[in-house]
Amino acid sequence: MSKKNNLQKLNFQNLIDVSKILKSVEHFVFYGTLLGLIREQNIILGDDDVDFMINLEFKKKVLTKMKFNKSFKINKKVCNRYFAQFIKKKNNLVSFVDFYFFTSKLKDNFIVERHNWLANINDNNFALHFPKKMIFPIKKDKNLKNFFI
Numbered sequence: 001m002s003k004k005n006n007l008q009k010l011n012f013q014n015l016i017d018v019s020k021i022l023k024s025v026e027h028f029v030f031y032g033t034l035l036g037l038i039r040e041q042n043i044i045l046g047d048d049d050v051d052f053m054i055n056l057e058f059k060k061k062v063l064t065k066m067k068f069n070k071s072f073k074i075n076k077k078v079c080n081r082y083f084a085q086f087i088k089k090k091n092n093l094v095s096f097v098d099f100y101f102f103t104s105k106l107k108d109n110f111i112v113e114r115h116n117w118l119a120n121i122n123d124n125n126f127a128l129h130f131p132k133k134m135i136f137p138i139k140k141d142k143n144l145k146n147f148f149i
Contacts, residue, residue: 010093011049012043014095018050018072019147022065029051029149033051037144037147038149051098052100066097080115081114083098083100085098111132
Protein backbone atom coordinates (compact mmCIF):
# COMPACT_ATOMS: atom_id res chain seq x y z
CA MET A 1 0.00 0.00 0.00
CA SER A 2 1.29 3.45 -0.86
CA LYS A 3 2.33 6.07 1.68
CA LYS A 4 -0.55 8.29 0.45
CA ASN A 5 -3.09 5.52 1.09
CA ASN A 6 -1.65 4.87 4.55
CA LEU A 7 -1.80 8.59 5.36
CA GLN A 8 -5.40 8.72 4.13
CA LYS A 9 -6.29 5.82 6.45
CA LEU A 10 -4.49 7.43 9.39
CA ASN A 11 -6.28 10.72 8.82
CA PHE A 12 -9.64 9.01 8.55
CA GLN A 13 -8.93 7.25 11.85
CA ASN A 14 -7.91 10.63 13.35
CA LEU A 15 -11.24 12.02 12.18
CA ILE A 16 -13.09 9.21 13.97
CA ASP A 17 -10.96 9.45 17.12
CA VAL A 18 -11.15 13.23 17.46
CA SER A 19 -14.90 13.23 16.79
CA LYS A 20 -15.27 10.82 19.72
CA ILE A 21 -12.97 12.89 21.93
CA LEU A 22 -15.06 15.99 21.18
CA LYS A 23 -18.48 14.37 21.40
CA SER A 24 -19.54 16.82 24.14
CA VAL A 25 -18.34 19.88 22.18
CA GLU A 26 -20.16 21.29 19.15
CA HIS A 27 -17.75 20.90 16.24
CA PHE A 28 -17.86 20.19 12.54
CA VAL A 29 -15.50 19.31 9.73
CA PHE A 30 -14.49 22.07 7.36
CA TYR A 31 -12.14 23.06 4.55
CA GLY A 32 -10.42 20.13 2.79
CA THR A 33 -11.86 17.54 5.16
CA LEU A 34 -15.40 18.61 4.34
CA LEU A 35 -14.60 18.66 0.63
CA GLY A 36 -13.19 15.13 0.73
CA LEU A 37 -16.07 13.72 2.78
CA ILE A 38 -18.71 15.23 0.52
CA ARG A 39 -16.98 14.57 -2.80
CA GLU A 40 -15.26 11.24 -2.11
CA GLN A 41 -16.77 10.00 1.18
CA ASN A 42 -13.16 9.95 2.41
CA ILE A 43 -10.15 12.10 3.21
CA ILE A 44 -8.57 13.54 0.07
CA LEU A 45 -5.71 11.29 -1.01
CA GLY A 46 -2.40 12.95 -0.07
CA ASP A 47 -3.94 15.39 2.41
CA ASP A 48 -1.90 15.50 5.62
CA ASP A 49 -4.55 16.79 8.00
CA VAL A 50 -8.14 16.89 9.13
CA ASP A 51 -9.86 20.21 9.77
CA PHE A 52 -12.39 21.04 12.47
CA MET A 53 -14.27 24.28 13.08
CA ILE A 54 -15.23 25.06 16.69
CA ASN A 55 -16.58 28.08 18.51
CA LEU A 56 -13.80 29.99 20.29
CA GLU A 57 -15.71 29.76 23.57
CA PHE A 58 -14.93 26.01 23.63
CA LYS A 59 -11.20 26.32 22.93
CA LYS A 60 -10.01 25.63 26.47
CA LYS A 61 -12.22 22.55 26.73
CA VAL A 62 -11.00 21.24 23.35
CA LEU A 63 -7.34 21.75 24.22
CA THR A 64 -7.79 20.03 27.57
CA LYS A 65 -9.49 17.03 25.98
CA MET A 66 -6.88 16.74 23.24
CA LYS A 67 -3.93 17.07 25.63
CA PHE A 68 -5.44 14.35 27.82
CA ASN A 69 -5.31 11.98 24.84
CA LYS A 70 -1.68 10.85 24.58
CA SER A 71 -1.94 9.90 20.86
CA PHE A 72 -1.78 13.56 19.83
CA LYS A 73 0.83 16.19 20.67
CA ILE A 74 0.18 19.89 20.36
CA ASN A 75 2.26 21.80 17.80
CA LYS A 76 2.90 24.98 19.77
CA LYS A 77 4.89 26.52 16.90
CA VAL A 78 1.77 27.24 14.85
CA CYS A 79 -0.90 27.81 17.50
CA ASN A 80 -2.49 31.17 18.11
CA ARG A 81 -5.70 32.51 19.61
CA TYR A 82 -7.82 31.22 16.71
CA PHE A 83 -5.96 28.07 15.71
CA ALA A 84 -4.48 24.96 17.30
CA GLN A 85 -2.76 22.03 15.66
CA PHE A 86 -2.07 18.58 17.00
CA ILE A 87 0.37 16.08 15.51
CA LYS A 88 0.14 12.32 15.39
CA LYS A 89 3.08 10.17 14.36
CA LYS A 90 2.48 6.53 13.52
CA ASN A 91 4.40 4.04 11.38
CA ASN A 92 6.72 6.71 9.89
CA LEU A 93 3.73 8.88 8.97
CA VAL A 94 3.02 12.37 10.29
CA SER A 95 -0.53 13.68 10.29
CA PHE A 96 -2.16 16.77 11.71
CA VAL A 97 -5.45 17.72 13.30
CA ASP A 98 -6.25 21.39 12.76
CA PHE A 99 -8.73 23.28 14.93
CA TYR A 100 -10.05 26.57 13.60
CA PHE A 101 -11.80 28.56 16.33
CA PHE A 102 -14.46 30.90 15.02
CA THR A 103 -16.18 33.81 16.70
CA SER A 104 -19.86 34.55 16.49
CA LYS A 105 -22.10 37.30 17.76
CA LEU A 106 -25.81 36.67 18.25
CA LYS A 107 -26.75 39.75 16.23
CA ASP A 108 -24.62 38.74 13.24
CA ASN A 109 -25.79 36.35 10.55
CA PHE A 110 -22.26 35.02 10.02
CA ILE A 111 -19.36 33.41 11.86
CA VAL A 112 -15.82 34.76 11.57
CA GLU A 113 -12.79 32.57 10.97
CA ARG A 114 -9.51 34.44 11.39
CA HIS A 115 -6.85 31.77 10.92
CA ASN A 116 -7.19 30.62 7.35
CA TRP A 117 -4.67 30.18 4.56
CA LEU A 118 -4.10 33.94 4.76
CA ALA A 119 -3.14 33.55 8.45
CA ASN A 120 -3.22 37.23 9.35
CA ILE A 121 -5.36 36.97 12.48
CA ASN A 122 -5.03 40.60 13.56
CA ASP A 123 -6.31 42.19 10.36
CA ASN A 124 -10.08 42.13 9.86
CA ASN A 125 -9.56 42.35 6.10
CA PHE A 126 -8.18 38.80 6.13
CA ALA A 127 -10.96 37.21 8.19
CA LEU A 128 -13.39 34.91 6.43
CA HIS A 129 -17.12 35.35 7.07
CA PHE A 130 -19.40 32.36 6.60
CA PRO A 131 -23.19 32.75 6.68
CA LYS A 132 -24.69 30.96 9.67
CA LYS A 133 -27.54 29.65 7.53
CA MET A 134 -25.00 27.65 5.49
CA ILE A 135 -23.65 25.97 8.63
CA PHE A 136 -26.28 25.79 11.34
CA PRO A 137 -27.82 23.67 12.52
CA ILE A 138 -24.88 21.35 12.07
CA LYS A 139 -25.91 17.81 11.24
CA LYS A 140 -24.57 14.35 10.72
CA ASP A 141 -24.26 13.19 7.15
CA LYS A 142 -26.56 10.28 6.29
CA ASN A 143 -23.61 8.27 4.93
CA LEU A 144 -20.99 9.42 7.43
CA LYS A 145 -22.85 9.21 10.71
CA ASN A 146 -19.77 9.75 12.89
CA PHE A 147 -19.06 13.30 11.75
CA PHE A 148 -20.79 16.63 11.93
CA ILE A 149 -20.82 18.62 8.70
